Amino acid sequence: MTALEVQGLDKSFGGLRVTAAVDLAVAPGERHLIIGPNGAGKTTLFNLITGELKPDRGSVRLFERDITRVPSRRRAHLGLARTYQIITLFPGETLMHNIVLSLLGLSRLRWSPVLRLDHQTALLDGARAALARVGLDHLADRPLAQTAYGERRRIEIAMALAQNPKVLLLDEPFAGLSIDERRDVQQLLAAIPRDVTIVMIEHDMDVALDFAERITVLHFGEVVVEGTRAEVVAHPRTREIYLGE
Amino acid sequence: MRRLALAFGLLVLATLPFWVGNSYYTNIASQILLYAVFALGLNVLVGYAGLVSLGHAGLFGIAAYTGALLINSGAGHLLAILGALGVTLLAAAAFAMLSLRGTGLGFVMITVALGQIVWGVAYRWISITNGDNGVSIATRPAPFGLTLATAPGFYWASLVVFLVSLGAIAVFAASPFGISLRGTRDQPRRMNALGYHVWMIRFLAFLFSGLWSGVAGMLFLYYNQFVSPQSVALTSSAEVLLMVIAGGTGTLLGPFAGAALVVIMKNVASAYIERWNFVLGAIFVAIVIFMPEGLVPGSLRFWRWTLTRLRPRRPAAVAAPVRAPLPNREGGA
Amino acid sequence: MNISLLLAANSIAFGGLLFLLSAGFSLIFGLMRIPNLTHGSLFMLGAYFGVSLIALGLGFWPAAIVAAFGVAVFGGLVERLLLRRLPGAELAQVLVTLGLSFMIADFSLMWWGGDPISIDTPRALRGATFVAGLGFPTYRIAVIVIAVIVAAALWALLDWTRLGAMIRAGVDDPEMARIVGIRVSRLFTIVFSLGAGLAGFAGVIGGPILSVYPGLDQDMLPLALVVVILGGSGSLIGSFIGSFVVAFLYNFGQAMLPELAYVVLFLPMLVVLVVRPEGLFGRAAP
Numbered sequence: 001m002t003a004l005e006v007q008g009l010d011k012s013f014g015g016l017r018v019t020a021a022v023d024l025a026v027a028p029g030e031r032h033l034i035i036g037p038n039g040a041g042k043t044t045l046f047n048l049i050t051g052e053l054k055p056d057r058g059s060v061r062l063f064e065r066d067i068t069r070v071p072s073r074r075r076a077h078l079g080l081a082r083t084y085q086i087i088t089l090f091p092g093e094t095l096m097h098n099i100v101l102s103l104l105g106l107s108r109l110r111w112s113p114v115l116r117l118d119h120q121t122a123l124l125d126g127a128r129a130a131l132a133r134v135g136l137d138h139l140a141d142r143p144l145a146q147t148a149y150g151e152r153r154r155i156e157i158a159m160a161l162a163q164n165p166k167v168l169l170l171d172e173p174f175a176g177l178s179i180d181e182r183r184d185v186q187q188l189l190a191a192i193p194r195d196v197t198i199v200m201i202e203h204d205m206d207v208a209l210d211f212a213e214r215i216t217v218l219h220f221g222e223v224v225v226e227g228t229r230a231e232v233v234a235h236p237r238t239r240e241i242y243l244g245e
Numbered sequence: 246m247r248r249l250a251l252a253f254g255l256l257v258l259a260t261l262p263f264w265v266g267n268s269y270y271t272n273i274a275s276q277i278l279l280y281a282v283f284a285l286g287l288n289v290l291v292g293y294a295g296l297v298s299l300g301h302a303g304l305f306g307i308a309a310y311t312g313a314l315l316i317n318s319g320a321g322h323l324l325a326i327l328g329a330l331g332v333t334l335l336a337a338a339a340f341a342m343l344s345l346r347g348t349g350l351g352f353v354m355i356t357v358a359l360g361q362i363v364w365g366v367a368y369r370w371i372s373i374t375n376g377d378n379g380v381s382i383a384t385r386p387a388p389f390g391l392t393l394a395t396a397p398g399f400y401w402a403s404l405v406v407f408l409v410s411l412g413a414i415a416v417f418a419a420s421p422f423g424i425s426l427r428g429t430r431d432q433p434r435r436m437n438a439l440g441y442h443v444w445m446i447r448f449l450a451f452l453f454s455g456l457w458s459g460v461a462g463m464l465f466l467y468y469n470q471f472v473s474p475q476s477v478a479l480t481s482s483a484e485v486l487l488m489v490i491a492g493g494t495g496t497l498l499g500p501f502a503g504a505a506l507v508v509i510m511k512n513v514a515s516a517y518i519e520r521w522n523f524v525l526g527a528i529f530v531a532i533v534i535f536m537p538e539g540l541v542p543g544s545l546r547f548w549r550w551t552l553t554r555l556r557p558r559r560p561a562a563v564a565a566p567v568r569a570p571l572p573n574r575e576g577g578a
Numbered sequence: 579m580n581i582s583l584l585l586a587a588n589s590i591a592f593g594g595l596l597f598l599l600s601a602g603f604s605l606i607f608g609l610m611r612i613p614n615l616t617h618g619s620l621f622m623l624g625a626y627f628g629v630s631l632i633a634l635g636l637g638f639w640p641a642a643i644v645a646a647f648g649v650a651v652f653g654g655l656v657e658r659l660l661l662r663r664l665p666g667a668e669l670a671q672v673l674v675t676l677g678l679s680f681m682i683a684d685f686s687l688m689w690w691g692g693d694p695i696s697i698d699t700p701r702a703l704r705g706a707t708f709v710a711g712l713g714f715p716t717y718r719i720a721v722i723v724i725a726v727i728v729a730a731a732l733w734a735l736l737d738w739t740r741l742g743a744m745i746r747a748g749v750d751d752p753e754m755a756r757i758v759g760i761r762v763s764r765l766f767t768i769v770f771s772l773g774a775g776l777a778g779f780a781g782v783i784g785g786p787i788l789s790v791y792p793g794l795d796q797d798m799l800p801l802a803l804v805v806v807i808l809g810g811s812g813s814l815i816g817s818f819i820g821s822f823v824v825a826f827l828y829n830f831g832q833a834m835l836p837e838l839a840y841v842v843l844f845l846p847m848l849v850v851l852v853v854r855p856e857g858l859f860g861r862a863a864p
Contacts, residue, residue, distance in 0.1 A: 050438060076440030088435045090428060101428050104421055105439030113422040113453075120421070163439065297669060299676075346852045350668055354613060354807075358848040361800060365840020372837065479796070483676055490673075520688055526680030533673045534663050 001064050003028040003197035004167050009048055009058035011221075018044045019055070020221040026167075026214075028063075029194040033212035033229075034201045037241060041221040042201045043085055046169050050082050051075050062167065077106060079166030083156045083173060085201075089144055095155060096140045099127040102162040130162035134188055150181035157188060168192070170200040174207050182207055209233070217241065258404060262397035271396040272468075277501075277508045278403040279464035282410045284488040284500035286457025289414065291486070292494030293423065294450045295430030297353050299482045300340065300360030304455045306367060306477030308333040308462030313380040313472050314373070322386035330459045337455025341448045360482050367474040379473030382466065393467065403464060410457055415497055417453065426450050480522070487529050490537075581833075583712065589829045591718035593822035594725030595787065598780035599798060600805040600817045601732055602773025608749040608812015609769050612668050615675040616656070617777055618799030619682035624649045624778025625790040626690050628697060638700040638782075646779035653774025657767045665763075679795060687792050697785030717786055724783060728776070729818055736814060745769060749812040800840075801828065804847040 004026040011019040018041045026032045034042050047053040049060055051072030059068045062078055070078070090098050100117070103126050104110045118124070131137040134154040139147065147155070153173060160168055173189070174182055186207060192198065202208035215232040217225040225235045232238055262271045283305060290296045312329035320328065344355040367374045374380065385393040393399045417423045428436045429443045437443050466472050475481070484507060492503025507525075515521050536546075599621055606614045627645035632638065656678065664670045699717045706713035736742035747755040748765050756762050781790070788794065801824055809820025824843070831842035 052434070052437070073437050073440055073442055076438060082438055084435070088432055090431045090435075092431070097424075101425070101436075102439055104425060105436070105441050107421075109421045110425050110441065111422055113417050113420045115421060116416075116419050117421045117424050118419070159435075159439075343848065343852050350612075350672065351851065353669065353672065354803075355848065355851045357803075358844050358851060362841055362844045362848065365838075365844060369839050370837045480680065483680070486673075520684040522680045523684035523688075526677040526682075526684070529677030529680070530660065530674050533670050533677065534660065537670065 001028070002026060002061070003030070003063060004049070004199065005061040005064075006045075006049065007059050007061075009045070009060070010056045011044060011048060011053060012056055018221050019048060022058070022218070022221070022223055024216060024223070026197055026199055028197055030197055031211055031213045032197075032199045033208050033215045034199065034218060035203070035205075035208065035215060036218035039220075040218040042218055043171055044221075045218070046082060046171055046201065049169065050080060076163060079164075080169070081160040081163040081165035081167070082169035083160050083171055085171040085175060087149075087152050087156055089152060089155060089159070091144055094141050094143050095131060095136060095147070096124070096127055098144065098155060099130050099158060099162050100124065102159040103127055103130070106163060127162065130158050133161060133191075134158040135184070150177055150184070153177060153181070153185065154188065157185070161192070165196060167197045167199070170198065170202075172201055172203060174202060174204050186210070259401075261404075262400055268396035271400050273508060273512050275396070275400045275403045275468060276512070277505045278400075278407040279461050279468060280485070280488060280504040280508055281501040282407055282457055282464065283461035283485050284492065284504045285410055285414050285497075286454045286461065287485050288489045288494055288500045289417070289426075289450055289454040289457070291489050292499075293418065293426045293430065294447055294454075296344075296447065296451075297486070298344070298356040298454075299353055299479065299486060300344075300356030300358075300363075301454075301458050301485055302477050302479075302481035303356075303360040303363035304333055304337055304340065304458040305462040305465070305481070305485075306363055306472065306474075307336045308459035309466040309472040309476060310367065310374060310380065312463050312466050313382050316382045317380065326386075326463055329463055330456065333455055333459030333462070334452060337452050337458075338448075340455065341451035345444060345447055345451070356482075357479065360477070360479060364474055364477040364479070367477045374474070377474060379471055379475075381471045383470070385467045385470065399468065403468075406460060406464060410460065411497065411501075414457070418497065422446070422449075480525075483529070484525065487525065487532075491528065491532055580712075585829050585833060586826075587714050588718065589825040590822065591715075591721050591787070592829060593825035594722040595780060595784045596801055596805055596825050597725045597818055597821035598728060598783060599777055600802045600809075600821055601728070601814065602776035603802040604806045604809070604811055604813065604817040605745065605749075605769050606773040607806055609745060609752075610661075610668075610671075610766055611752075612671045612675070613803060613806070614770075614773065615672060615799065616678045616682065617675075617773070617802050618795035618797070619679040619686075620649050620653060620774045620777040621781040621784070621798050622686060622790065622795040623652070623682055624781030625697070625785050625788075625794065626686055626695075626781075627778065628782030628785055629690065629695050629790055632697065638697075642779055642782040645782050646775045649778025649781075650771045650775030654767055654771035656774075657770035661770070662763060662766070679799070683792065683795055690790075692792055694789045694791035696789040697782065699786040721783060721787070725821075729814065732814055741768070800843065804843055807847045807850050 002025045004024070006022060006024040009019055009022040009024075010017070020041075022041075022045060024032075024045075034045065036042055044053065048055050051060075051067070051070065055068070059066055061067065062075070062080060065078070067075055067078065067080075090101060100123060103123055104117075107123065109115065109120060109123065128137055128140060131140055134157060136151060136154060136158065139151065144152070144155075153176075157170070157173060160170075170189075173185055177185065182204075189198070189211060200208065200211065202211075209229060212229050214228055215226070216223055217232060217235075217238055219241050224241065225232050225237050227235070261274055262268075265271055265274065283301075287298065287301050290298055290301075308329045311332045312325045315325040315328045316322065340356065340359050343359065344352050347355050368376060370376075385399065387393060388402070391398065391402075393402050425436065425441055426446055429441065429446050433443050462476075465476065488503035488507045489500050490503070491506055492501065493499035510524065510528075511521055514524055599617070603614060603617045606612065606617075624645045627648050628641045631641035631644055636644065660674055660678075661671050664674065703717040703720050705716055707716045707719055708714075734742075736746055744755070744760045744765055747758070747760060748762055748769075752762055755765075781794075805817060805820040805824045808823060809816030809818075827842055827846070828839075832839045835842060
């Protein structure tokens with residue numbers, strides 16, 4: 001059984017075919033990397049998987065269940081979580097508040113107009129624990145505006161991890177980070193247990209290759225190379241794409 | 246400390262008719278309270294949901310007209326109030342389903358169209374609404390035998406309603422639903438990905454907002470014992486929006502301050518300045534351009550700025566508030 | 579039957595007037611992406627300017643031109659001094675135009691008083707012209723002719739001049755226009771002025787038909803709004819056809835369903851907004 005499977009996924013905007021008959025199969029617990037030059041359609045693929053975009057053709061399966069027609073908000077409840085390439089946090093709020101929102105999304109509590117959110121100890125404890133996982137619980141009450149970029153990247157990941165996902169989609173988690181910050185995130189990712197399947201989009205080859213077990217290379221919306229790390233790295237087309245044709 | 250201030254404020258408000266002396270001022274206070282309820286309700290949408298509506302006078306007016314028509318056809322006050330609020334909720338649901346098809350500016354324009362349709366019916370469907378002549382009602386209600394016919398009597402009734410609305414909205418704002426509503430204002434895309442039903446959250450918020458507009462509409466009806474198309478016009482929607490923006494959308498008391506400002510200016514200003522609408526427009530423009538976060542936070546910011554200028558060695562201890570309450574890009578994803 | 583014909587004829591003339599009003603609104607909306615809620619007030623202001631200029635001794639046509647120019651200058655100042663302070667904040671800009679409309683309306687009430695003022699039809703165009711045995715007021719035919727001339731002039735401007743090309747580029751894709759080097763902010767001022775001037779001109783032209791009175795702005799703005807929403811923003815043809823559609827809806831609606839006159843007007847607008855929100859104001863809600 002695959003954790004995440006995409007078959008024949010197709011998406012066009014006007015005349016532009018952004019995703020072209022893409023197949024993807026990720027085994028449970030696998031660390032899968034998606035690479036490709038700018039404009040290859042990597043983030044679009046993520047958006048199709050999460051349901052933000054509707055595909056023109058093809059299917060998406062989560063643990064064998066067809067979720068192609070499931071609205072994106074329900075996919076979170078089925079165990080799918082993602083981070084964004086551009087940091088998409090809640091400005092003007094504290095770190096705790098941000099993570100609490102993440103936890104609240106999956107809780108029935110979110111519909112209550114009468115309870116006091118800051119009295120929900122179970123939720124708050126869970127949020128603190130989620131922050132601790134990324135080493136930021138000491139900043140729990142810090143407003144987001146007063147955190148560094150590297151810390152925000154980790155909060156992005158914490159938001160997704162707080163959802164206790166089965167499949168985690170990371171969109172360029174290392175973007176814009178310094179060498180130290182990169183190491184922090186690498187350690188963070190390495191510590192994620194194997195009951196979480198991870199699919200990552202990344203540009204930075206050094207960091208990403210370390211992480212990846214299997215790799216899919218996208219170019220102009222199509223899958224051009226796919227296989228284990230060793231296979232892909234050695235493949236002539238990979239070199240072509242990255243060093244020019 | 247805050248509790249003390251709140252208790253003191255409550256005491257001041259409760260005893261207002263006594264220390265204000267004049268029934269003219271008591272009536273102004275009643276007006277402030279009823280518009281404060283209206284503004285608080287609108288703020289649920291504008292401040293918490295990030296959805297600006299220029300059609301809320303439509304809901305306000307639907308409540309007032311429904312109430313008036315029910316009373317004039319013989320219904321008792323309780324039935325009239327419940328009927329009016331029920332119809333207003335239905336209207337709010339319809340408004341919400343239509344306007345939520347758009348985001349940001351699209352949302353605004355749909356609310357404008359809806360408000361104008363309601364106004365058009367009030368103005369032209371003379372057989373029902375009496376057109377420009379408006380509808381009058383003969384009496385105010387007398388709950389538990391207490392009369393609302395006097396200025397203090399009506400004031401206390403308005404105060405009770407205002408406090409109830411303030412309490413309800415405060416609870417709402419601190420609740421998980423209220424907080425997720427603010428989440429949809431700031432990052433609707435992420436909220437969706439986190440598992441929230443963004444449309445439904447907005448829809449329910451619209452209903453809640455509409456409910457309080459309806460309550461305010463009934464208060465208005467009882468205060469004036471009259472309702473006319475003027476109450477449903479675009480200028481009325483703009484006025485209540487001004488109250489919300491002027492007072493500041495980020496706080497609970499902001500709409501109250503905004504309502505006080507506009508009502509006092511309208512009543513006092515018209516004694517000295519002939520043209521209230523000119524002033525209204527000018528204040529609107531000035532606030533939107535120079536103090537978009539609202540008069541209350543903006544004045545505080547200005548006050549802090551002057552303080553730091555006067556004492557150049559002291560660093561500003563508190564960071565300036567985030568300047569983004571008016572959704573300037575499209576409010577949705 | 580005669581009444582329908584008369585109504586139809588009046589609708590065509592009114593449509594011409596609406597086009598003069600809405601063309602500017604459409605350009606502003608298309609380029610700056612804001613519904614200019616001051617537009618009705620600019621129409622009214624132009625009419626009032628016309629009244630004063632005529633009272634000072636100017637002829638009808640010179641007064642129309644000067645009034646148009648005056649309103650255009652005013653519009654330019656509004657854009658330059660107020661709207662330009664809120665770049666990209668479309669909602670805030672719309673609120674500013676709303677506030678301005680209140681200010682202009684009240685100012686007009688102060689300056690020109692509360693009574694309706696009529697503008698005399700220019701002498702040469704008084705009386706009726708007979709077409710196929712039926713008499714139509716000559717002036718109304720003139721309004722139609724003027725509308726067509728202005729439409730042609732605008733079309734020439736947009737299609738044959740550099741300014742027009744820049745406007746079209748800005749309407750299609752403002753980001754790209756900026757990148758290509760078009761001074762979009764200066765374009766905004768020019769287009770806002772042009773739109774305002776057209777509205778002011780329309781106000782004077784409409785004077786002999788509608789008169790000028792407090793509330794004229796509130797009567798005209800919704801019409802411009804509906805025309806542009808039905809006809810598409812930034813589209814000259816859309817405004818042209820839309821103007822006549824709305825004029826017919828308005829006149830026949832008032833005549834046949836007086837109780838639902840405004841509903842008849844705003845319902846199509848609502849329908850378009852609800853069915854196609856992306857087309858006009860950006861993306862639909864998630």
